[in-house]
Amino acid sequence: MAALAEHMAGAGARGLTVLGVFGEAARLSWDDRRLVLHTVLDATELPLVVGCTSLGTAPVIDEARMATELAGDRLAGVMVQANSPDRATLQAHLSTVHEATGAPVVVQDYPVASGVSVPTAVLGEVATLPFIAAVKAESPPTPVAVAEVTSRCDAPVFGGLGGLNLLDELACGAAGAMTGFSYPEALVACVEAWSPSDPSKSRAALLDYLPLITFEQQAGIALAIRKECLRRRGLISESAVRPPARTLPESLMPLLARHLDAIK
Structure with missing residues (x-):
């Protein structure tokens, strides 16, 4: 974990998401979550967005309090799943978390993980709350979601889904990428090269990586x-996934090797 955090900092990341969905946070014990957060805090000076895995307000407050306690001034925000399509319900949830912890909130709309689909109009409305640090829009089609949410609020909006639609998200007003990919330096290069008047440089920075991004997703x-890609890069030592996640099929190993060889 420390090596991975150090690599991302060296790759030019402006911040890190810790205990997110792909960090398997929902399958970690409370002590393990604390250990992960301590490890990342010791490994890098980057600001952190710390994920909260629950949908209920009370357990999210517990998760957010741990983040504020450990991260302190390094905490850029706690990432809270949108837990209801109803604006009043969602607003009350986010407001209660913030009032109980004082933490800025990053709203994550990721129905694959939460099971909740939130209209983009509702997402845009709650994003106008003064304590909202950012929105992470991961409900496909993400470029449409980014465009609609950015038109309704001033909070920065980020795409996700491994960078699969990053170029189009940037064109629709995304502030950058807040997602995992086994080559984070490619996401950094794409975002840093972005210019609405000349998207070709950003496209060129990402183009060679798009087949692997698609393969990973x-x-x-x-x-x-993704864990096997990171292992082969020497950034983590083990690629086992925690149950009930599915393991990597043996039939895909040769394809994975070809994708990685193409990048090297």
């Missing part, structure tokens, strides 16, 4: 693929 096994 296969439904059901994306986590297993």
Whole structure:
């Protein structure tokens, strides 16, 4: 974990998300979560967004309090799942978390993980709350979501999904990328090169990596693929996934090797 955080800092990341969905946070014990957060805090000076995995307000407050306690001034925000399509319910949830902890909130709309689909109009409305630090829009089609939410609020809006639609998200007003990919330096280069008047440089920075991004984002096994990519890069020592996540099928190993060889 320390090596991975150090690599991302060296790659030019402006901040890190810790205990997110792909960090398997929902499958970690409370002590393990604390250990992960301590490890990342010791490994890098970057600001952190710390994920909260629960949908209920009370357990999210517990998670957010741990983040504020450990991260202190390094905390850029706690990432809270949008837990209701109803504006009043969602607003009350986010407001209560903030009032109980004082933490800025990053709203994450990721129905694959939460099981909740939130209209972009509702997401844009709650994003106008003064304590909202950012919005992470991961409900496909993400470029449409980014465009609609940015038109309704001033908070920065980020895409996700491994960078699969990053170029189009940037064109629709995204502030950058807040997502995992086994080559984070490619995401950094793409975002730093972005210019609405000349998107060709940003496209060129990402183009060679797009086949691997697509390969990594296969439904059901994306986590297993990414962890194996990171292991082969020497950034983590083990690529096992925690149950009930699916393991990487042996039949895909040769394809994975080809994708990685193409980048080297």
